[in-house]
Amino acid sequence: MSERWPPLRIAVAGAGICDDELMALARDVGHAVAEAGAILLCGGLGGVMEGAARGAADAGGVTIGFLPGSDPRHANQFIQIPLPTGLGEGRNVLVARTADALIAIGGEWGTLSEVAFARKVGVPVVLLRPHRTADLGLPVARTGDEAVRRAIELAAGGA
Amino acid sequence: MSERWPPLRIAVAGAGICDDELMALARDVGHAVAEAGAILLCGGLGGVMEGAARGAADAGGVTIGFLPGSDPRHANQFIQIPLPTGLGEGRNVLVARTADALIAIGGEWGTLSEVAFARKVGVPVVLLRPHRTADLGLPVARTGDEAVRRAIELAAGGA
Amino acid sequence: MSERWPPLRIAVAGAGICDDELMALARDVGHAVAEAGAILLCGGLGGVMEGAARGAADAGGVTIGFLPGSDPRHANQFIQIPLPTGLGEGRNVLVARTADALIAIGGEWGTLSEVAFARKVGVPVVLLRPHRTADLGLPVARTGDEAVRRAIELAAGGA
Amino acid sequence: MSERWPPLRIAVAGAGICDDELMALARDVGHAVAEAGAILLCGGLGGVMEGAARGAADAGGVTIGFLPGSDPRHANQFIQIPLPTGLGEGRNVLVARTADALIAIGGEWGTLSEVAFARKVGVPVVLLRPHRTADLGLPVARTGDEAVRRAIELAAGGA
Numbered sequence: 001m002s003e004r005w006p007p008l009r010i011a012v013a014g015a016g017i018c019d020d021e022l023m024a025l026a027r028d029v030g031h032a033v034a035e036a037g038a039i040l041l042c043g044g045l046g047g048v049m050e051g052a053a054r055g056a057a058d059a060g061g062v063t064i065g066f067l068p069g070s071d072p073r074h075a076n077q078f079i080q081i082p083l084p085t086g087l088g089e090g091r092n093v094l095v096a097r098t099a100d101a102l103i104a105i106g107g108e109w110g111t112l113s114e115v116a117f118a119r120k121v122g123v124p125v126v127l128l129r130p131h132r133t134a135d136l137g138l139p140v141a142r143t144g145d146e147a148v149r150r151a152i153e154l155a156a157g158g159a
Numbered sequence: 160m161s162e163r164w165p166p167l168r169i170a171v172a173g174a175g176i177c178d179d180e181l182m183a184l185a186r187d188v189g190h191a192v193a194e195a196g197a198i199l200l201c202g203g204l205g206g207v208m209e210g211a212a213r214g215a216a217d218a219g220g221v222t223i224g225f226l227p228g229s230d231p232r233h234a235n236q237f238i239q240i241p242l243p244t245g246l247g248e249g250r251n252v253l254v255a256r257t258a259d260a261l262i263a264i265g266g267e268w269g270t271l272s273e274v275a276f277a278r279k280v281g282v283p284v285v286l287l288r289p290h291r292t293a294d295l296g297l298p299v300a301r302t303g304d305e306a307v308r309r310a311i312e313l314a315a316g317g318a
Numbered sequence: 319m320s321e322r323w324p325p326l327r328i329a330v331a332g333a334g335i336c337d338d339e340l341m342a343l344a345r346d347v348g349h350a351v352a353e354a355g356a357i358l359l360c361g362g363l364g365g366v367m368e369g370a371a372r373g374a375a376d377a378g379g380v381t382i383g384f385l386p387g388s389d390p391r392h393a394n395q396f397i398q399i400p401l402p403t404g405l406g407e408g409r410n411v412l413v414a415r416t417a418d419a420l421i422a423i424g425g426e427w428g429t430l431s432e433v434a435f436a437r438k439v440g441v442p443v444v445l446l447r448p449h450r451t452a453d454l455g456l457p458v459a460r461t462g463d464e465a466v467r468r469a470i471e472l473a474a475g476g477a
Numbered sequence: 478m479s480e481r482w483p484p485l486r487i488a489v490a491g492a493g494i495c496d497d498e499l500m501a502l503a504r505d506v507g508h509a510v511a512e513a514g515a516i517l518l519c520g521g522l523g524g525v526m527e528g529a530a531r532g533a534a535d536a537g538g539v540t541i542g543f544l545p546g547s548d549p550r551h552a553n554q555f556i557q558i559p560l561p562t563g564l565g566e567g568r569n570v571l572v573a574r575t576a577d578a579l580i581a582i583g584g585e586w587g588t589l590s591e592v593a594f595a596r597k598v599g600v601p602v603v604l605l606r607p608h609r610t611a612d613l614g615l616p617v618a619r620t621g622d623e624a625v626r627r628a629i630e631l632a633a634g635g636a
Contacts (some may be wrong), residue, residue, distance in 0.1 A: 006549040007558065009549075009558070037341065039369075039558060062558070064541075064558070072486075073483065080484065081483075081484065081486070081516060081539070081541070083486075083571070084574065084575055085408075085575060086407065086570075087406060087570075088168055088280075088388070088404040088405060089279055090256070090404060092252075093564075093572075094547065094560070097248075097249075097547065097561065097562060097563050098560040098562060108279075108574040109276075109278040110279045111274055112295075113275035113276040113279055115275075116268050116269070116272035116274075116275055117248070117276075119268040120245075120248055120251075120267075120268040120272055121248050121547065134294070135293070135294050136271075164395070165390040165391060165393060165397070166398065168390075168401075198399060205456075221399070229439065229565070231324040234324060236323070239325065240382070241324045242412070242416040243416055244412060244437065244567075245411075245565040246563075246564050246567050247410075247547070247563040247564060248563065249567075252404075253403060253412075254406075256388065256402065257401040266451070280388065301511075410570075410594065410597075411567045411569075415567070427597040428593075428597045430589070430593035431590055431593035431594040431597055432570050433584050433593075434592075434593055434609075435566070435590040435594075437586040439565075439567075450612075453611070453612050454609055468497075
């Protein structure tokens with residue numbers, strides 16, 4: 001666990017089904033989150049969420065998944081701490097709100113809801129491969145490393 | 160109350176502070192919602208929310224406000240049934256989820272979070288004066304009447 | 319709608335399956351809530367919730383149901399305004415929090431969660447046929463009329 | 478982190494202000510949770526929540542706090558992973574729902590709401606020094622070690 005208190009928490013938002021390119025980016029992001037000593041938060045399911053959790057777990061990081069349902073075993077296998085909220089898609093609010101910064105990879109409706117909610121409550125957002133989120137005036141990174149670096153900078157500035 | 164059961168519920172999303180043009184549009188929307196025999200749902204505060212509630216109340220409709228705080232008196236005066244949720248901005252999920260269709264007027268981050276969440280859970284959305292929401296591929300109406308007509312059509316199709 | 323603003327909102331909590339005695343009490347409570355010009359809030363499903371909604375609707379009142387799921391048609395037929403929250407049992411928080419007072423009839427675990435949550439956030443509670451709730455030091459009424467009368471008194475004092 | 482997947486998560490509920498006896502019990506419980514390789518969940522504030530987090534942290538465990546507000550620095554200093562939900566007291570639902578078992582120490586209204594909600598959704602509960610919770614027919618432990626042992630047994634049986 002990081003020596004900073006409270007430890008940095010970086011959320012990753014993205015679709016539950018994704019192509020190989022987004023999956024690879026998600027793994028890069030998760031890896032960089034763990035390398036930075038930050039905790040990874042996500043929605044706990046497949047696709048981008050699984051890629052990010054896998055990357056973080058591979059790098060020895062801590063991964064937390066806010067699940068929509070009430071069965072912890074529905075988390076992907078790289079989630080070390082599943083939190084089965086039972087709130088359905090309402091759990092998106094927790095992904096967006098409880099982090100110091102949010103990285104959105106790709107972006108279908110669920111991802112966009114997390115991005116917009118994060119901005120509403122003052123949580124900084126960085127985009128990777130924006131989709132539906134392209135014209136929002138938010139910072140766009142080109143690599144997973146860059147996304148995490150900028151997210152951490154924005155989190156520091158925001159606190 | 161409408162003879163249809165369950166009665167149609169149309170949500171209106173928009174910023175808590177807005178200019179005269181958006182306020183007038185919001186009143187038009189609220190008026191048309193009530194004329195159609197539908198119930199108006201919103202976030203219960205000022206700006207677009209107040210305009211829509213005023214329009215609906217003027218036309219004899221029922222208005223419900225999901226408030227972020229726990230004091231019902233923080234609702235605008237045109238809210239007939241304030242619901243003080245105590246969930247903070249998390250109440251946006253309720254505005255977007257509990258309606259048959261959502262009309263977004265203008266659109267800052269909170270509005271966008273409601274639009275995206277509504278689409279995520281399958282609630283149809285119509286936009287008026289889109290802002291941040293312009294490139295989402297969602298139907299855009301030009302007048303309050305048109306917005307309500309299209310919202311009702313989409314709600315019927317979606318059920 | 320009541321001329322008081324905001325209008326009094328009385329929530330009724332109770333099990334989704336209940337015997338004839340509790341059902342009759344629930345109808346009495348709903349009837350008295352409507353007679354008092356108050357809005358009835360409940361969880362929108364069967365048993366006590368249905369009895370209370372039926373009593374209120376029979377007396378010309380307004381009935382609102384916070385549903386755990388996302389389909390408004392899962393509400394009992396006496397709910398005039400179904401609010402499909404999609405929050406699962408988490409919707410109990412809304413039943414307990416958004417009312418001016420809560421009347422608990424009988425009381426299994428869900429009911430007890432609403433009673434305790436209401437007290438935690440300062441919403442007054444009146445019990446009818448207490449079960450699991452008997453030793454909590456809360457006021458107990460003997461009839462539906464008495465329960466509503468005391469709930470309204472406590473709501474007035476609490477505001 | 479435990480080798481079991483998903484790792485056992487034990488929640489501790491209790492008042493934000495408590496006497497020395499409950500504080501000592503809370504530390505015992507937290508210590509035993511960590512010794513068992515389980516993760517400690519709680520509401521993240523003072524009193525019983527702080528005692529439990531301190532006991533778990535002292536024993537090298539992982540501690541998570543679901544905060545009512547949106548500032549992670551409002552967590553007690555023994556919370557390693559603060560989750561600022563912004564849901565107000567509504568966050569009680571998360572404490573009760575996301576764990577494999579819940580241990581309630583003492584018990585004012587907030588604690589009772591968590592106990593009842595946990596039972597509603599099928600999460601097993603063990604009581605220590607029951608208060609308001611004494612007559613609920615729930616298992617009562619006499620020491621922190623016993624409470625954790627029984628909670629783990631019930632969690633295993635419940636899954």
